[in-house]
Amino acid sequence: MSHPVTEERPVEHGDALNAIRAAVAEAPGPEAAAQRAVDLLRDRFAHYDWIGIYWVDGEELELGPWIGPQPTEHTRIRLGTGICGAAAASGQTQIVADVDADPRYLACFTSTRSEIVVPIFSEGDVVGEIDIDGEELEAFGETDARFLEEVAALLAPLRPRA
Numbered sequence: 001m002s003h004p005v006t007e008e009r010p011v012e013h014g015d016a017l018n019a020i021r022a023a024v025a026e027a028p029g030p031e032a033a034a035q036r037a038v039d040l041l042r043d044r045f046a047h048y049d050w051i052g053i054y055w056v057d058g059e060e061l062e063l064g065p066w067i068g069p070q071p072t073e074h075t076r077i078r079l080g081t082g083i084c085g086a087a088a089a090s091g092q093t094q095i096v097a098d099v100d101a102d103p104r105y106l107a108c109f110t111s112t113r114s115e116i117v118v119p120i121f122s123e124g125d126v127v128g129e130i131d132i133d134g135e136e137l138e139a140f141g142e143t144d145a146r147f148l149e150e151v152a153a154l155l156a157p158l159r160p161r162a
C-alpha cells in the first residue's frame with residue numbers, strides 16, 4: 001500500500017505559529033506585533049539565542065524589534081554585506097553551521113557560533129528578514145528554515161512603510 005508523502009510539521013512549530021498569528025491580530029500596532037513575535041520565538045526555542053528582524057530601507061537593512069542578551073552594533077547593514085545582506089540580496093535563506101568558517105560573517109557577539117537568516121517577502125520582493133544567532137555550532141537546520149519561512153510570511157504585513 002502506498003502512502004502519500006506528507007511533510008510533518010513539529011507540534012511546537014504549529015503552536016508557535018498560532019501564537020504569533022494571535023499576537024499579530026491582538027497587538028496595538030505593527031511594531032508591537034513584531035516585537036511580540038520575536039519574544040515568542042525566544043521564549044519557545046532555547047537554541048534561538050538572539051533574534052532580530054531587519055527591514056529593508058533602500059540599499060540597507062535597518063534593525064527593528066530584537067531580543068537577546070545584548071544589543072548589536074550592526075543596526076544598519078548594506079544589502080550584500082554579511083550573512084544578513086547575503087540573505088536579503090539573494091532572497092535565499094542562509095544557514096551557517098560555523099560562523100567562524102564563513103568569510104561573509106559580520107561578528108556581533110563573541111558567543112555566536114552559528115546563524116540562520118530568513119528573508120521576509122512581500123509581493124515577490126525581499127522587504128526584511130529574521131536573523132537568529134545560536135551559541136552552539138550547527139544550531140539550525142532545514143526544519144528551522146521551513147518554520148521560520150512560515151513565520152516570515154506572518155511578519156511581512158508588519159513592515160514599516162507598508
Ligand code: SME
Binds near residue numbers: 106131
Ligand atoms: N552576523 C550578521 C550581522 C547581524 S548580527 O548577527 C545581529 C551578519 O553576518 O550579517
